[in-house]
Amino acid sequence: MPVIKTESLSHVYGAGGPFESVALDNVNIEIPQGAFVGIIGHTGSGKSTFVQHLNGLLAPTSGRVLLDGEDINADKKRRHDTRFKVGLVFQYPEYQLFEETVARDIAFGPRNMKLSKDEVSARVREAAFFCGVSEDLFERSPLELSGGQKRRVAIAGVIAMRPDILVLDEPTAGLDPAGCAGILKNISDYRAATGATVVLVSHSMEDVARIAERLIVFDEGRVVMDGSPAEVFSHTAQLRAIGLDIPAAADVAEKLRALGVPVPDGCYTVEQLRDAVLALRKEGGTC
Amino acid sequence: MLKDVTLGQYFPGTSFIHRLDPRTKLIATFVYIAALFVAKWYVSYAVVLALLIVCITVSGIKPSAFFRGLKPILFIIIFTAVINLFATKGGTVLWNWWKLTITSAGAQLAFLMVARIMLLITGTFLLTYTTTPMALTDGLELLLEPIKKLGAPVHEFSMMMSIALRFIPTLIEEADKIASAQKARGADFETGSLTERAKALLPLLVPLFVSAFRRADELAVAMEARCYHGGEGRTRMKKLTMCPADWATLIGSGVFLAGIIVLARYGL
Ligand SMILES: Nc1ncnc2c1ncn2[C@@H]1O[C@H](COP(=O)(O)OP(=O)(O)OP(=O)(O)O)[C@@H](O)[C@H]1O
Ligand SMILES: [Mg+2]
Numbered sequence: 389m390p391v392i393k394t395e396s397l398s399h400v401y402g403a404g405g406p407f408e409s410v411a412l413d414n415v416n417i418e419i420p421q422g423a424f425v426g427i428i429g430h431t432g433s434g435k436s437t438f439v440q441h442l443n444g445l446l447a448p449t450s451g452r453v454l455l456d457g458e459d460i461n462a463d464k465k466r467r468h469d470t471r472f473k474v475g476l477v478f479q480y481p482e483y484q485l486f487e488e489t490v491a492r493d494i495a496f497g498p499r500n501m502k503l504s505k506d507e508v509s510a511r512v513r514e515a516a517f518f519c520g521v522s523e524d525l526f527e528r529s530p531l532e533l534s535g536g537q538k539r540r541v542a543i544a545g546v547i548a549m550r551p552d553i554l555v556l557d558e559p560t561a562g563l564d565p566a567g568c569a570g571i572l573k574n575i576s577d578y579r580a581a582t583g584a585t586v587v588l589v590s591h592s593m594e595d596v597a598r599i600a601e602r603l604i605v606f607d608e609g610r611v612v613m614d615g616s617p618a619e620v621f622s623h624t625a626q627l628r629a630i631g632l633d634i635p636a637a638a639d640v641a642e643k644l645r646a647l648g649v650p651v652p653d654g655c656y657t658v659e660q661l662r663d664a665v666l667a668l669r670k671e672g673g674t675c
Numbered sequence: 676m677l678k679d680v681t682l683g684q685y686f687p688g689t690s691f692i693h694r695l696d697p698r699t700k701l702i703a704t705f706v707y708i709a710a711l712f713v714a715k716w717y718v719s720y721a722v723v724l725a726l727l728i729v730c731i732t733v734s735g736i737k738p739s740a741f742f743r744g745l746k747p748i749l750f751i752i753i754f755t756a757v758i759n760l761f762a763t764k765g766g767t768v769l770w771n772w773w774k775l776t777i778t779s780a781g782a783q784l785a786f787l788m789v790a791r792i793m794l795l796i797t798g799t800f801l802l803t804y805t806t807t808p809m810a811l812t813d814g815l816e817l818l819l820e821p822i823k824k825l826g827a828p829v830h831e832f833s834m835m836m837s838i839a840l841r842f843i844p845t846l847i848e849e850a851d852k853i854a855s856a857q858k859a860r861g862a863d864f865e866t867g868s869l870t871e872r873a874k875a876l877l878p879l880l881v882p883l884f885v886s887a888f889r890r891a892d893e894l895a896v897a898m899e900a901r902c903y904h905g906g907e908g909r910t911r912m913k914k915l916t917m918c919p920a921d922w923a924t925l926i927g928s929g930v931f932l933a934g935i936i937v938l939a940r941y942g943l
Contacts, residue, residue, distance in 0.1 A: 472861055478855070
């Protein structure tokens with residue numbers, strides 16, 4: 389049974405008002421336990437709206453969201469409990485830090501779970517470790533940290549709840565390459581250690597190509613593609629038509645093919661392309 | 676919850692009311708409010724209500740938008756009703772229990788007060804729903820031109836007001852976002868006692884203030900970078916002009932106020 393399933397999920401913002409807009413239109417998705425799903429789509433395609441339905445922050449205009457087979461919007465308590473199981477890291481979470489110290493901010497989630505004091509501080513330490521937040525920062529004010537550090541603290545605040553499902557909305561937006569790689573590695577580590585299901589929204593094709601096992605592509609509130617990265621990135625023309633790009637490596641592979649170099653299908657990360665080209669050279673091919 | 680706050684919201688449109696000069700609408704609204712305070716008895720209230728219904732119909736804005744706007748002040752309305760209901764003495768006693776008494780005078784007064792508040796709020800909504808905040812402050816600045824000569828900081832005041840109006844929706848959106856992020860970590864704004872809920876709101880204020888100050892700073896820098904130095908010698912991109920329709924509206928609202936005054940004279 390999938391951990392998360394949406395059944396003809398639709399969401400309309402400001403229904404009946406002057407600025408009514410359909411953000412999600414009949415979305416049917418199943419996410420199995422332990423999956424690593426990447427969600428891509430251009431600006432305004434409904435990604436953030438979709439992920440906010442997964443933990444019941446937004447209620448569907450129509451349709452249902454099922455967690456372990458049960459409707460998460462059945463009642464208030466269920467919706468509240470869902471928040472601890474499905475950890476959601478918002479887009480630009482650094483603007484949402486509010487406690488006096490870093491440690492207290494990370495502890496906000498576990499405290500709301502009504503855990504014991506010792507358990508809370510154990511969780512804080514664990515989450516800080518996963519997210520690469522050094523303990524020297526614990527007593528600092530979150531407002532004094534750099535942007536990248538704030539982002540890590542915000543992610544740690546969600547991981548401290550030890551969610552079974554970790555949902556991240558553009559966790560790497562606006563960070564430098566080293567910062568991006570660091571955060572992606574933290575996420576992978578958390579998943580490896582806990583077996584959590586991960587849903588990652590991203591603008592960066594490179595990021596999702598590297599770490600997601602499955603990609604879901606949104607366009608104007610609808611799911612237009614759903615499959616492995618290799619499958620999705622083979623539809624170059626369709627992706628471009630909806631304003632997305634393919635990873636640089638996939639682009640290079642395509643151009644090489646156009647030049648007559650027999651690069652195999654499914655090369656969409658730099659490493660895969662490098663290996664494929666090196667293998668071709670060994671065979672004494674054209675390059 | 677925060678989405679119910681419709682203050683400063685504008686509904687785009689091209690109706691007769693939308694097209695009026697903001698100065699006309701401001702004056703007409705003041706006249707309307709004055710009439711509402713002059714109004715004494717049911718007949719006057721009915722006339723005011725009729726005018727409001729006509730104006731809302733002409734504006735083409737759905738009536739539900741006005742009801743939604745009333746929701747946040749529901750508490751004030753109920754409070755007014757209760758106070759007037761129990762604190763007014765006179766007339767026949769309708770209901771009596773322990774120290775609480777409802778008299779016919781109290782019931783009437785409560786009804787009229789509630790009607791007055793609702794008419795007042797709905798009428799001012801009509802102004803903000805049909806006028807962009809920018810047009811509104813421009814209009815206000817021009818109307819206050821005479822007291823500028825006396826040295827009152829009219830331009831600064833209207834600039835402050837337009838900035839405030841501009842940022843209200845932004846701040847509401849931001850508060851919503853922060854509340855969502857905290858809800859995602861299990862904050863509970865919906866259940867629990869009143870004090871518990873008030874406590875849950877506190878962590879909301881910190882990031883909200885931080886971001887409001889950050890925004891204010893950024894805005895100040897941006898304005899200075901474009902050489903803003905106050906109202907001295909500033910010209911306007913959009914010149915406001917009064918059309919015949921504006922004058923007609925002004926005359927109409929004068930007649931309306933006179934009518935209400937006459938009605939009040941006869942105690943109606
Ligand atoms: N609070 C809101 N009120 C009204 N409309 C909204 C709101 N939030 C989003 N929308 C609209 O819904 C649509 C989907 O927005 P959403 O934030 O889900 O997009 P997104 O895919 O996350 O975009 P981005 O990549 O820019 O984050 C957009 O057209 C947007 O204008
Ligand atoms: Mg988004």
